[in-house]
Amino acid sequence: MIKKTFRFSNSSVDYYFEGKISHIKQIVGSAKTIFITDENVFAAHEKQLNNRDVIVLKAGEKYKNQPTVDSIIEQLIEMEADRNTVLIGVGGGVVTDLTGYVASVYMRGIAFGFVPTSLLAMVDASIGGKNGIDVGVYKNMVGIIRQPSFLLFDASLLKTLPENEWRNGFAEIIKHASIKDATMFKQLEQNDIGLYQKRRKDLSVLIQRNALLKTKVVQQDEFEKGDRKLLNFGHTLGHALENQYDLSHGQAISIGMAYASSLSQKMNGFTNVDRVVELLGQYGLPTFTQFDKDKVIKVLKMDKKKTKNRINFILLEKIGKATIREISIQQLYENL
Numbered sequence: 246m247i248k249k250t251f252r253f254s255n256s257s258v259d260y261y262f263e264g265k266i267s268h269i270k271q272i273v274g275s276a277k278t279i280f281i282t283d284e285n286v287f288a289a290h291e292k293q294l295n296n297r298d299v300i301v302l303k304a305g306e307k308y309k310n311q312p313t314v315d316s317i318i319e320q321l322i323e324m325e326a327d328r329n330t331v332l333i334g335v336g337g338g339v340v341t342d343l344t345g346y347v348a349s350v351y352m353r354g355i356a357f358g359f360v361p362t363s364l365l366a367m368v369d370a371s372i373g374g375k376n377g378i379d380v381g382v383y384k385n386m387v388g389i390i391r392q393p394s395f396l397l398f399d400a401s402l403l404k405t406l407p408e409n410e411w412r413n414g415f416a417e418i419i420k421h422a423s424i425k426d427a428t429m430f431k432q433l434e435q436n437d438i439g440l441y442q443k444r445r446k447d448l449s450v451l452i453q454r455n456a457l458l459k460t461k462v463v464q465q466d467e468f469e470k471g472d473r474k475l476l477n478f479g480h481t482l483g484h485a486l487e488n489q490y491d492l493s494h495g496q497a498i499s500i501g502m503a504y505a506s507s508l509s510q511k512m513n514g515f516t517n518v519d520r521v522v523e524l525l526g527q528y529g530l531p532t533f534t535q536f537d538k539d540k541v542i543k544v545l546k547m548d549k550k551k552t553k554n555r556i557n558f559i560l561l562e563k564i565g566k567a568t569i570r571e572i573s574i575q576q577l578y579e580n581l
């Protein structure tokens with residue numbers, strides 16, 4: 246296990262690479278731990294999770310909501326969780342977002358850590374301290390920025406990850422490459438999901454590279470005043486499509502990135518739309534869908550990145566370099 250500590254504005258977070266769930270005792274010491282996971286992760290990794298205090302949630306984005314929060318809190322009270330209890334979210338982004346949120350409000354805030362089990366959670370969702378839930382079609386409408394105490398990475402948990410979830414994870418990896426890392430973009434062009442699944446070492450290196458890339462961006466701008474906004478590349482339209490059209494997060498932001506790339510061509514002189522679209526396709530992601538413009542604009546108007554009738558939109562300048570542009574909802578509508 247390799248430990249690296251990262252400093253954020255109000256706290257520091259210990260990252261354990263090449264760890265195992267069994268190392269958690271060593272990490273938290275004598276504190277009482279309660280694990281939160283979902284039914285799929287529990288079923289796939291039962292050996293590592295039973296014999297512990299564990300709350301098992303129904304799986305899926307549609308449970309990332311207030312009723313689930315209420316039910317977790319009721320179970321925590323029943324299990325006599327107190328201010329010294331550490332909550333440990335073992336799962337994909339839904340589990341980590343929920344765990345961090347509950348831990349931040351239960352008894353006005355208790356400690357928490359994550360063991361991300363999906364590729365997406367390893368490279369993105371578990372990092373950066375954004376925790377929260379959805380309200381109806383409005384993604385992540387309620388939440389808080391608060392860092393976990395630790396993150397434990399174990400790439401071998403991915404052995405049981407369904408194929409479509411690998412694609413979702415690669416959507417965020419391609420996002421990172423597009424906005425910040427031209428070298429990684431080239432590497433991705435020379436590979437595919439199957440190759441990374443076979444070459445465990447390459448996969449582990451890729452996960453670390455992405456985890457560190459996101460960490461660095463968040464460290465420099467934890468409360469999203471500037472550069473952290475770049476991580477929303479593909480997400481403005483993506484979020485508006487996600488819940489309405491039964492697309493996964495990865496599929497939705499993939500369509501969002503393809504759209505943002507062509508808008509970048511029109512508004513920002515970006516010349517590599519084809520490369521972005523091809524790379525997304527190479528990793529099994531969609532780059533186009535039919536949608537109802539008015540419905541999507543209605544949701545976009547509620548976007549957290551919006552002020553008045555203008556919205557912050559992330560555009561590419563070139564592969565590996567992104568910019569924030571404020572554009573009007575009208576301009577966006579005309580280009581959809």
Ligand SMILES: NC(=O)c1ccc[n+]([C@@H]2O[C@H](COP(=O)([O-])OP(=O)(O)OC[C@H]3O[C@@H](n4cnc5c(N)ncnc54)[C@H](O)[C@@H]3O)[C@@H](O)[C@H]2O)c1
Pocket residue numbers: 283284285286289304305306309336337338339340342362363364365366369370371372373374375376384385402403404405406407410413494
């Ligand atoms: N907080 C953030 O900064 C941030 C960033 C990106 C995404 N997110 C959030 O993350 C969520 C998406 O995360 P996700 O894609 O991990 O979704 P998810 O948590 O729903 O996991 C995807 C599916 O894979 C299953 N799964 C996870 N790990 C598994 C394993 N090892 N073996 C077998 N099955 C496994 C889950 O049960 C689920 O069915 C969204 O809610 C999104 O808003 C948050």
Ligand SMILES: [Zn+2]
Pocket residue numbers: 369417480494498
């Ligand atoms: Zn995302």
